[in-house]
Amino acid sequence: MDFLRPATLPDALAMKADRPDAVPIAGGTDVMVELNFDHRRPDALLDLTGIAELTRWDRTGNAIRLGATVPYSRVITELGDALPALAMASRTVGSPQIRNRGTVAGNLGAASPAGDTHPVLLVAGAEVEAASVRGSRRIPAEEFYVGVKRNALEPDELISAVYLPVAAGPQQFAKIGTRNAMVIAVCSFALALGSGGTVRAAVGSAGPTPRRARAAEEFLAEAGLDGPPRAEVCGHFGELVATAADPIDDVRGSAAYRRHALSVLARRALAWAWQEYQGKGERTCA
């Protein structure tokens, strides 16, 4: 096996162009599990952790450019105000040891249906910066997930960064799992309320790819976010979110349980976000 350790992004892109079979490794929290269990024996590993420019995030105007190797622990401590839902989701990934190494770009690279950042990236309107020797392009999160563990990257491309608009309103992320820590999501839900009453909602771990809950978004935008949070609106919103899911029965839960859990998560998340939207800040449990 060849181990490629570029010091700069241009070097990394040249190596990837030369060796499209090289498997990128960042935090290694997915890749090393596969290697340790002999599920994968790549001919080459391309280590991204020596590339200084990928370890940074920058803010330009109202957008954050999050470098590909910024670990979750830094998203939590440094970006909680600008990207609240991403920070919430990051906080639920694995344990401190996993969050110290794992990255948002790695979550995208793995494109597991259960990845916690996916529904957040959808509601935040994130774009994935894919770079290659041919140049770089931005792929909207919505077009990035193309199937179970499959994404839109070309063989010579690397994720160099993720662009996320700074939150323009309340955001929430909620996840169901069998333990509070260290658990892969049975299902997850993200919500972003924007200025002027815009609504974005998405479900994760409840279908082959994460997806927006369009009917729920339209219903809520129409029902409006003015006035006190109304129980029947939250309830119906939850039901519509559940219909967006296309879950399977597996060891972690039945499809019916996942739908039910999603409706509850969505109802609660909306109640919290709605309160915040109206400047009442305090979380109350729905």
Add this chain to the structure above:
Amino acid sequence: MRLRLTVNGESRQADDVWEGESLLFVLRERLGLPGSKNACEQGECGSCTVYLDDTVVCSCLVAAGQAEGSRVRTVEGLADGERLDRVQQSFVDAGAVQCGFCTPGLVVAAHDLLDRVPHPAEEEVREALAGNLCRCTGYEKILEAVRLAATREPRA
């Protein structure tokens, strides 16, 4: 490859390292440091926890090639000769050790927490140790050990 790292303050090297093997394997099998334990090799149990350049990680999930040139601190590097670190001593005093398999990982994780947060709240302790599994003690004594360690002076 020839792997060079600084382990517990000493320059070390190992030859014929396969770049895709884990840092845990390097520490245990090539450098003779069996303190970090191998249990799951998938990041679930935390018994392989070490500091990598001052950050606590599961050494089973770091590729050897990625560790080239880095600084590693293992549980072996916490004691000062015969004198145990306060976290180690507190584990002994609180009876937080039974078979001892999980202990090195828990000690390193707790050491890191107290380094960052000298007086952690109960929830912070639980969150910091959430990635470390113990099959014997049932965690109460472990939590007690961390509380006890927080009342003691860290070694300079």
